[in-house]
Amino acid sequence: MTADEGRGSLRRMLRRITASEAEIEAQQLQRESARCGAVPVRQCGRGQMVSVTGRLRTVVYTPRLNQPALEADLYDGSDVLTLVWLGRRHIIGIEPGRHLTARGRVAVRDDRKVIYNPYYDLEPSK
Structure with a gap:
């Protein structure tokens, strides 16, 4: 192992120790999003x-x-995007804590990123 590799792994270990739970969750969500080939929400534009x-x-x-x-805030670790299903009161499986992939055209409403009536795939419940 080189000195640079040793410093890099020490930095990663210190970051994990000092990071808050929210930061760790955000990093994990960003890794999962990248693995799926999804666009980070912060990079989505109107x-x-x-x-x-x-x-x-x-x-x-x-x-x-x-x-x-029915409105749901989707967080991918980089930003929040609101999913809006018009004319719906409830959709089975759309509940807080659930992982999903949504596809659609981004709009901006009240300075918030929104996808109206998105196509979606629910991840299996854990």
Whole structure:
């Protein structure tokens, strides 16, 4: 082992020891996303067709006068993207903590990245 390799592994070990739980989770989610070939949410821009992978943080039914919607915040370790299913009150399997891959065109609503009516694949529950 070279001196540079030794310093690199020492740095990684120190980073793991001093990192918060949230930082460790974010790093793990980013690795999983990269392994799946998904686009990191922070790199998604308005109008892009993307495939993103992550964990659902929140799922909320939002009743609206003209059309109800089910909204879920997907976190991939880099940023949050909101998935919105128009006209839906509930979708089996769409629940906080669930891992999924979503595909669709990115829009921006109230300075937040959104995909309306995304195609999605649920990861098996653990």
